Amino acid sequence: MTDATGRTATPVLSLRDLTVEIPTRHGVLRPVDAVSWDVEAGEILGVVGESGAGKSMTGNAVIGLLDPPARIAGGEVLLEGERIDNLPLQKMRRIRGKRIGMVFQDPLTSLNPLLTVGEQLTETITRHLDVSDDAARTRAVRGLDEVGIPAAKDRLGAYPHEFSGGMRQRVVIALALCAEPTLLIADEPTTALDVSVQAQITALLKRLCRERGMAAMLVTHDMGVIAETADRVAVMYAGRLAEIGPVAEIVGSPRHPYTDGLMASTPAASAGQARLRQIPGAMPRLTRMPDGCAFHPRCPRVQDKCRHDPGPVVGKADYRAACWFPIEAGEDAA
Amino acid sequence: MSPSDPLVAIRNLTRVFDVSKPWLNRVIERLPKRRLTAVSDVSFDIPERTTYALVGESGSGKSTIGKMIVGLLRPSKGNVEIEGVDLFAERDPSVIEGIRSDIQMIFQDPFASLNPRWRVRDIITEPVVARGGDTKGLAERLLEQVGLAAEDAGKYPHQFSGGQRQRICVARALASEPRLIVCDEPTSALDVSVQAQVLNLMSDLKDEHGLTYLFISHDLTVVRHMADTIGVLYLGCLVEEAAPEVLFTKPAHPYTAMLIDAAPRLDAFGREVVPPEGEIPDPIDPPPGCAFHPRCPLATDICRRERPPLAPFGAGRVACHHAGEIELKAA
Ligand SMILES: Nc1ncnc2c1ncn2[C@@H]1O[C@H](COP(=O)(O)OP(=O)(O)O)[C@@H](O)[C@H]1O
Ligand SMILES: Nc1ncnc2c1ncn2[C@@H]1O[C@H](COP(=O)(O)OP(=O)(O)O)[C@@H](O)[C@H]1O
Ligand SMILES: [Mg+2]
Ligand SMILES: [Mg+2]
Numbered sequence: 001m002t003d004a005t006g007r008t009a010t011p012v013l014s015l016r017d018l019t020v021e022i023p024t025r026h027g028v029l030r031p032v033d034a035v036s037w038d039v040e041a042g043e044i045l046g047v048v049g050e051s052g053a054g055k056s057m058t059g060n061a062v063i064g065l066l067d068p069p070a071r072i073a074g075g076e077v078l079l080e081g082e083r084i085d086n087l088p089l090q091k092m093r094r095i096r097g098k099r100i101g102m103v104f105q106d107p108l109t110s111l112n113p114l115l116t117v118g119e120q121l122t123e124t125i126t127r128h129l130d131v132s133d134d135a136a137r138t139r140a141v142r143g144l145d146e147v148g149i150p151a152a153k154d155r156l157g158a159y160p161h162e163f164s165g166g167m168r169q170r171v172v173i174a175l176a177l178c179a180e181p182t183l184l185i186a187d188e189p190t191t192a193l194d195v196s197v198q199a200q201i202t203a204l205l206k207r208l209c210r211e212r213g214m215a216a217m218l219v220t221h222d223m224g225v226i227a228e229t230a231d232r233v234a235v236m237y238a239g240r241l242a243e244i245g246p247v248a249e250i251v252g253s254p255r256h257p258y259t260d261g262l263m264a265s266t267p268a269a270s271a272g273q274a275r276l277r278q279i280p281g282a283m284p285r286l287t288r289m290p291d292g293c294a295f296h297p298r299c300p301r302v303q304d305k306c307r308h309d310p311g312p313v314v315g316k317a318d319y320r321a322a323c324w325f326p327i328e329a330g331e332d333a334a
Numbered sequence: 335m336s337p338s339d340p341l342v343a344i345r346n347l348t349r350v351f352d353v354s355k356p357w358l359n360r361v362i363e364r365l366p367k368r369r370l371t372a373v374s375d376v377s378f379d380i381p382e383r384t385t386y387a388l389v390g391e392s393g394s395g396k397s398t399i400g401k402m403i404v405g406l407l408r409p410s411k412g413n414v415e416i417e418g419v420d421l422f423a424e425r426d427p428s429v430i431e432g433i434r435s436d437i438q439m440i441f442q443d444p445f446a447s448l449n450p451r452w453r454v455r456d457i458i459t460e461p462v463v464a465r466g467g468d469t470k471g472l473a474e475r476l477l478e479q480v481g482l483a484a485e486d487a488g489k490y491p492h493q494f495s496g497g498q499r500q501r502i503c504v505a506r507a508l509a510s511e512p513r514l515i516v517c518d519e520p521t522s523a524l525d526v527s528v529q530a531q532v533l534n535l536m537s538d539l540k541d542e543h544g545l546t547y548l549f550i551s552h553d554l555t556v557v558r559h560m561a562d563t564i565g566v567l568y569l570g571c572l573v574e575e576a577a578p579e580v581l582f583t584k585p586a587h588p589y590t591a592m593l594i595d596a597a598p599r600l601d602a603f604g605r606e607v608v609p610p611e612g613e614i615p616d617p618i619d620p621p622p623g624c625a626f627h628p629r630c631p632l633a634t635d636i637c638r639r640e641r642p643p644l645a646p647f648g649a650g651r652v653a654c655h656h657a658g659e660i661e662l663k664a665a
Contacts, residue, residue: 050525050526050527050528051525164613166613167613194391194392194552194614195391195552195554195593195596195597195598196391196592196593196596196609196610196613196614197613198596198598199595199596199597199598199607199609199610200609200610202598202607202609203607203608203609221525221526222598223526223600224555224597224598224599224600225598227598227599227600227601227602227603228598228599228602228603228604228605228607247603247604248603248604251600251603252603261527262526262527263600265526265527265529265530266526266530266555266600267529267530267533267553267555267556267558267559267560268555268558268599268600268601274537275534275537276530276533276534276559277530278527278530278531278534279527279530279531280531282495282497282498282527282528283525
């Protein structure tokens with residue numbers, strides 16, 4: 001099913017009430033709690049939130065790489081309309097690398113130190129695509145070239161440690177994309193890099209998604225990176241989705257008090273002011289989740305309802321916030 | 335020291351590390367000695383009760399300068415004068431001890447810098463105990479000043495979150511009533527909402543205690559918020575120094591402009607960033623002349639031959655043969 005713009009009408013990725021649980025001595029923890037969203041072809045969904053919010057767990061649940069005892073306890077993951085959360089290990093392994101590419105914070109976790117970059121690329125290409133060794137080599141060179149590795153052909157024989165940190169992350173991106181996946185999951189891909197290299201890598205990801213019509217889930221704690229890279233933004237807090245919508249709305253006029261506080265506490269947002277706006281307290285631990293809305297102990301708009309009942313989901317088709325008292329347009333937040 | 339003298343004066347500070355392979359390998363493989371210049375001829379002043387920020391990408395020499403100021407590392411050349419005393423030339427141990435007790439340091443990682451087996455009370459009072467001072471009620475008082483509770487003195491570090499641990503580090507730094515605190519990426523490991531709490535706390539304490547900060551960070555937005563003066567480092571060299579508003583609106587050095595353009599901005603959704611070209615060169619074998627010339631859009635012959643000195647420019651200083659010719663792309 002294809003519409004006039006050439007997009008498939010089915011989202012590339014759909015999460016339906018995805019829930020991850022970890023059984024522990026202190027009871028069952030829920031690092032991901034009923035999270036739902038879609039990512040369309042050619043679209044970058046930025047997933048943002050403070051550390052421990054459940055961003056990585058969500059990404060790992062999608063690619064079937066949860067570390068036991070963490071497990072998907074409810075909901076569904078659909079890739080191009082087809083359920084993948086209940087697939088046998090063997091089938092999931094074929095999907096990873098082929099239909100879903102992955103990039104993590106530390107490029108060395110994705111690279112084998114004992115194999116040359118060329119060997120790793122051609123191995124991945126021949127495993128997933130039906131091409132000859134020669135064609136795979138040609139593709140490998142093209143892949144490195146596309147991610148901006150200078151003299152790509154001469155670098156096939158180089159080992160990962162012979163590249164700088166930024167170049168290594170480029171190699172990982174080439175590796176993630178060489179089998180032409182429809183979905184890319186990038187978890188803090190630029191967090192370990194310097195700003196100038198970060199700008200290079202985010203520009204690269206943006207260009208590749210656009211050119212290939214690939215869907216991407218970009219996980220990061222950096223609001224600035226999200227603002228410049230994502231088309232839509234999902235804000236997570238204590239395992240739950242706080243707010244989701246187009247980047248201009250989430251960054252420009254957030255409605256969830258948590259998003260608003262997060263944005264206001266970045267030093268960039270209060271240029272020229274003597275004090276930064278701060279959110280009191282810290283995100284609750286999973287072992288001590290408050291009743292009601294998880295943000296209520298820190299929320300400047302809290303009322304009695306919030307303490308007992310998690311907020312309702314308000315919004316329209318492409319915008320949702322989970323809050324009893326969302327900020328209205330033009331209203332002063334705190 | 336007259337009242338107008340800076341609290342900290344750094345002159346021609348240089349630090350070279352020997353990064354050669356072990357001696358035996360070198361002999362067998364016939365390798366030459368390898369030296370890395372982490373800090374190269376850096377001079378600046380920090381007036382009392384101000385915040386001087388050092389900003390630069392990783393490996394630019396920020397931490398090495400911080401460590402030389404607090405005395406954890408010896409300079410290879412140049413000197414560090416604090417309260418008018420050259421710490422590495424002074425012979426009188428009691429003078430050195432007196433100055434050392436005026437300097438404290440806060441590090442990036444609040445997890446690694448607190449001894450997990452000590453109670454918070456002992457961690458905080460340690461710098462005072464070491465000097466035989468009076469610590470009665472000290473930890474409790476400091477904990478309240480940094481926004482924690484007096485009862486927290488009896489707890490262990492693992493009972494606190496990252497932001498709370500950094501508050502404990504701040505309390506410990508304050509215990510000996512220092513005049514200068516060197517903060518090396520103090521909030522880089524914290525989430526933004528918690529970072530805001532710690533930065534506000536540091537600003538408040540500075541006013542209350544009349545503190546002077548050397549504030550080291552790779553984060554331009556944090557530095558802009560905190561600093562009275564910013565020094566920009568590239569490959570161990572101080573390339574520009576200016577007040578925040580001047581630096582961010584009219585950077586005079588092409589590297590400063592590149593950094594500002596590359597930093598992600600909240601108000602710029604959908605902005606098409608033209609990312610900077612190239613990467614930081616190998617510090618063991620830096621380019622001749624101006625170290626930035628291979629990546630510089632303004633580079634000419636002289637840049638490839640001669641290292642530009644840090645010279646006055648407007649109200650600040652800049653080390654560039656083409657100072658002021660650059661413009662911000664994003665402005
Ligand atoms: N094995 C485990 N046992 C208990 N809690 C865990 C385990 N692994 C992760 N968690 C918790 O799950 C939550 C979500 O973690 P994560 O998805 O990594 O967060 P983020 O990527 O947003 O920083 C965190 O609170 C973390 O402490
Ligand atoms: N003890 C050391 N031995 C060898 N090289 C070092 C040592 N400490 C730092 N360096 C090198 O000196 C340069 C500057 O390091 P550093 O001051 O830590 O930079 P920054 O704090 O700006 O990231 C880097 O190239 C680093 O690798
Ligand atoms: Mg994570
Ligand atoms: Mg450092």
